[in-house]
Amino acid sequence: MITREELKGQWNEVKGRLQEHWGQLTDDDLSRGRGSAEQLVGVVQQKTGATRREVEAFLSNAIHESDRIGEKVAETAQQYAEVAGQYATEAGEYVKDQYRRAAETSGEYGDRLAHTVRTRPTESLAIAFGLGIAAGALFFFKGRR
Secondary structure, three states: OOOHHHHHHOHHHHHHHHHHHOOOOOHHHHHHOOOOHHHHHHHHHHHHOOOHHHHHHHHHHHHHHHHHHHHHHHHHHHHHHHHHHHHHHHHHHHHHHHHHHHHHHHHHHHHHHHHHHHHOHHHHHHHHHHHHHHHHHHHHHHHHO
């Protein structure tokens, strides 16, 4: 037999299942039996003609099925949390790898630029001067608008 605490904790679920199983039960009928499992069994027996054993078995199954559903939900949530953690770890590793590659690439470009400036200082100075003039002209004309 189910306990009063089990019944109270899952009242809405039990009430819905009872009304689904025995369509002739009304909210008023069930509210009369809400106080205890004994009263509820009596109300259902009186209204439906079902045996005491049948009603008790139905209530027990309804309560325990709700418990199993809750356990499955918790288990599924745990699985999703584990998968999300794995994805987060993989994403972090990917970002670190891409950052490392970008740092290596920019370091290589920096080394090439330094080598070019050392080996061709005159051309490098002319290019820098030309870029400076172009940037200044761009800012000057943009400011006049």
